[in-house]
Every structure is written in structure tokens, then in C-alpha cells.
Amino acid sequence: MQNIMEIYNAYSIYIVAALILLVIILFIIIIIYGKSIDRVEVRLKKLTRGIDNTNLEELISSYMDRVEKTTEESDEIKKLYSDIHEKVDKCLQNISVLRFKAFENVGSDLSFSIAMLDNNKDGVVITSIYGRNESTTYAKPVDKGISRYELSVEENTVLNNAIEKIG
Secondary structure, three states: OHHHHHHHHHHHHHHHHHHHHHHHHHHHHHHHHHHHHHHHHHHHHHHOOOOOOOOHHHHHHHHHHHHHHHHHHHHHHHHHHHHHHHHHHOOOOEEEEEEEOOOOOOOOOOEEEEEEEOOOOOEEEEEEEEOOOOEEEEEEEEEOOEOOOOOOHHHHHHHHHHHHHHO
16 A cells, blocks of 8 residues: 555656646536537527427427428419419410401401411411401311411411411
8 A cells, every 4th residue: 555655646746637637628528518519409499499398299290290281282283283284275375467458449458367376276267358348257267277278378377477476
């Protein structure tokens, strides 16, 4: 035992210095862990903001329910968009008009041809021929850009102009 005391007395300054160094290192580690815990607390507060006295499992469950509901709503909106897109493609939206003089002895360009097509190139060509004593109007159906009735030059022009608008 006396041998241990002699060793202690001889190296006591080194032992005390080592213990002080160990205390300083432990103090630094405590500060680092304290800051780390503060960051975790901030992240937890962000995660649980607006929720009082709720455990994390209930919070995650409610968020998952909201995600599922949002996914269902998104699927409904996609279906609705698809339905609307399909209906819009069938609307008359590509229109071309041409006014012309049908007869030399009649005033200005009072006759006209109009082509109205949807995005599938289906629709109608309407022509009105104005004369001094009478006016006549014709409607000719168009299916996939082609009419089964013979078209005049003006009707072909408006039909081609309307088809060009489709792209």
C-alpha cells in the first residue's frame, strides 16, 4: 500500500492534470449533446406544430389519413380533367369564315362560307349564297376533314383553313 502512495505522490500532478482534461472533454461533450437535443426539440416542434397533447403516433396517423384523402382527391381531379378534355375535343372550336361575291351583278361580298370543326376534324360547312331576288343556305357535314358532299372552291378554302387551325 505504501508503494501505491509513493507512486501517487510522485505522479499526482499528472493524474490531476489527466482528470482535469477528462472533465473538460466531458464538459465539451455535454455542450455538444445539449445543442443536438435543442435541434431535435426544434424539429419536433415543427413536426407537431398546431397539435396540442397529441402523441407522435396519432399525429403520424392523422397525417397519413390526410395524405390518403389528398391522393383520392387528386385521382378524382385527374378523372374530371380527362372527362373535360374529352368533351372539349368534341366542341366546335376551329372556325374559319370566308366572305365572297357569288354573282358579279350583286353589290358587295354578302355571300359567305363558314367551317366549324372540333379537334377530330368533325363538324359542318355552312354556305349562304346571296342573290338579288333570293338567298340560299347550305349545310354540309364534315367527318374527319372530309365531306361526303361536293364542296365549292370557297367551302374547300374555309374547310382547309379550319383544319390548319387544328394543327
